[in-house]
Amino acid sequence: MSRQWTDEEKAKLVVLVGQGLKWWDIGFQLGRTGDAVQMMAGSMKLGPKPFKGKRSAVWRLMVRICADGRPRTVHELVALTGASRVCIDRLMKEGHADGEAHTAGWLKSRRGPPKPLWLPVPGTDAPKPYVPTASERQCARMRRMKEEDPLRYKAIIDRCTLRRKLKRGVVAQQHPVVQALFGMGVAA
Template identity: 55%
Template sequence: MRMAKHWTEEEMDLLRTLHDRGDLSLREIGARLGRSAHAIQDKAQKMGLGPKAFTGNRSAVWSYVVKLCADRRPRSVHELAQLTGASRTRIDKMMRDRRAAGQAHHAGWQRHTSGWPAPLWLPFPGKDVPRPAPISNAARQRDRMRRMKEEDPLRYKAIIERTVIRRRMRDGIVTPQHEVVRAMFGMGKAV
């Protein structure tokens, strides 16, 4: 069994300096100190240096995303995952990390039928477009009725008429109906 090599004060100072620089990977820091990347990560964590900040552009997926977005057309996480073959979770985390580092931004928002809008990303520095509020239930219902009025006017008219009758019944204003209609549907009062 191999004995762990003890850390000297000089090695810990050098680790702190190299870690804070941010341009070297854990493997490169380990090579300079004669230790493994795992040992560097453990010691950095014990020293409270936090996780190694990734500042390079070494990720193959990131390089591919940059090439895909060279046309400056913003894309959603789902679209980027489909084009690159990477998972949506990986793309989402990568874009959020790059946004925090100032290397990506929200170029727009994609609205859905329910819930909050999803961000459209560009892998370049820029100013974020503010996130719009979600669509309210009332606005969603108005939109649904507007579409129904255009696409199926007979169904729309039937819904409006049924609503008017129910409102009148609730308010006690029931329109007189023919006896046959009353007998068949049980609506209205006698003529």
């Protein structure tokens, strides 16, 4: 039969959970099983035991791998450690929040945002590079085209202007021969 929790045991439980000890270790100190301690912590709304990145074997392995000072992406660390991407990502973000990791640089990619290059040591973060939006990239492409190939640029602008006028219905009907040769206007 289980014994009741005293107020002293509950107060000690709060302190021990705050230290981030394992459930079985807290249970040993309180003379209870790890499951009983975990259930009482849940009923007291203490939440899950806080995760400490420094105690993780994966974190220690990442620190050893990055001892050469070369920053690595999360995917490189996954390949080197054998841990999951989610685990590595979580460890690095928690280490970053605790001041134990930083982004040493950014890896630009052809698609999507740049990827952080992590180092699991304290340091200052490299600034994230600016990524232009799709409309900014299109404007830059059209500006380059205007300088490099003005005839192609004019043909694109004329085609867009004609399409806008066709949508609004303001283009005059063209002769069938002009329509067949140049594809302009609406059919007569």
